[in-house]
Amino acid sequence: MVFEAYRVVKTKKGSHGMDGMDWKDIEMNLKSELYKLWNRLSSGSYYPKAVKQVEIPKREGGIRKLGIPTILDRIAQQVVKKQLEGKVGPMFHKSSFGYRPQRNCHDAVRQSNKNSFNHDCVIDLDIKGFFDNGRKAYISSQQ
Numbered sequence: 001m002v003f004e005a006y007r008v009v010k011t012k013k014g015s016h017g018m019d020g021m022d023w024k025d026i027e028m029n030l031k032s033e034l035y036k037l038w039n040r041l042s043s044g045s046y047y048p049k050a051v052k053q054v055e056i057p058k059r060e061g062g063i064r065k066l067g068i069p070t071i072l073d074r075i076a077q078q079v080v081k082k083q084l085e086g087k088v089g090p091m092f093h094k095s096s097f098g099y100r101p102q103r104n105c106h107d108a109v110r111q112s113n114k115n116s117f118n119h120d121c122v123i124d125l126d127i128k129g130f131f132d133n134g135r136k137a138y139i140s141s142q143q
Contacts (some may be wrong), residue, residue: 002038005078006030009071017052017070026071037072041079048073 001074017024040046053066
């Protein structure tokens with residue numbers, strides 16, 4: 001599982017985190033690094049390292065703070081993600097699209113169109129700064 005997670009994370013080619021360990025460093029000691037990670041994950045002694053904070057400028061001005069985990073922490077996250085998807089994925093409603101594998105925003109729009117033609121509903125959404133300010137959409141329907 002750890003090696004498969006390593007392969008998935010490597011294809012995304014992300015940069016290193018606070019520890020400064022890059023892909024070359026990991027590949028020089030690949031077996032050792034992945035074994036240590038597996039050992040910590042399986043024994044319950046794994047703790048992620050601090051996240052590197054990078055400021056990204058926004059188009060409209062201001063900055064967005066982005067946290068960059070270490071490469072080994074991203075591999076650990078991928079292991080956990082794969083495990084959780086298999087166990088909790090079936091519990092999600094069929095109309096759930098956020099952070100779901102093989103589902104995207106286009107699927108959500110198609111489902112929304114399908115729902116709007118079959119049910120009376122009102123959607124109240126303030127799109128300006130939606131993700132920045134933690135605003136939520138409230139959907140109410142009458143049956």
